[in-house]
Amino acid sequence: MRSMSDVSQICPAIELQDISRAFGKRKVLSGITLTIPKGELFGLLGPSGSGKTTLVKIMTGIDRADSGTVHMLGETMPQLKMLQTFGYMAQSDALYNELTGKQNLAFFGAMFGLKGRALESRIQYAAGLVSLNEHLNVQTSAYSGGMKRRLSLAIALLHEPKLLVLDEPTVGIDPVLRKSIWRELVHLTKQGITIILTTHVMDEAEKCDRLGLIQNGKLIALNTPEAIKLNTGSSTLEDAFIALGERAGERE
């Protein structure tokens, strides 16, 4: 008989089956079916309000679908124990402003059971990744918007999650740092970590292994960046998405 860890070895990182969600009378997601294998760098794109944040919240169990099923590494979601498995970076930063950057990291690290040397070394790694080492002892209330985003990303990475779910992770981050963060994200997926992110930035979308395009709560395209361009006869992803959006609009 297979143990739970054997099951998580062979299961995809995320499996969504026929997910729908409405807020009141407003249908935000309709019939989304999507499988994301382990180690993939998956990008969710779509116009503002198309349902991307709602979908990633449902993947992590932060929000619940009205119908459909969610599995993370073979486990039915939501499940409290899965909080240890993934790191989530929300669009708005959830930080303690009266604490320093380091105290914030230590607080969230302790919540994930990290302590002593292990906690210190993870804080140094995560802060280094987002170039915050020199600002760790500054109170977070004095951080710029970009620094807060970077600290939120460091917190999401702190407990070595197998899966990272990042909602517009590089908004407000300067191009040089954005590049180095992306280099590290790609490096993490090479180690088998799955990354699912939302973005509006086309050059970030180009770096993803696969993209899902959401429009009006429906998944209207799912493929590699190259195939999406090829299938629409477009030279840029931007043109491809405009073409796909128009086609989907005509079908509705």
Ligand SMILES: Nc1ncnc2c1ncn2[C@@H]1O[C@H](COP(=O)(O)OP(=O)(O)OP(=O)(O)O)[C@@H](O)[C@H]1O
């Ligand atoms: N808790 C909520 N209550 C009511 N409506 C909501 C709630 N959360 C999201 N919505 C609505 O659902 C729709 C989809 O929102 P969502 O945040 O998922 O979009 P998005 O694609 O992530 O947008 P953006 O790119 O601007 O972040 C929007 O119309 C939003 O107003």
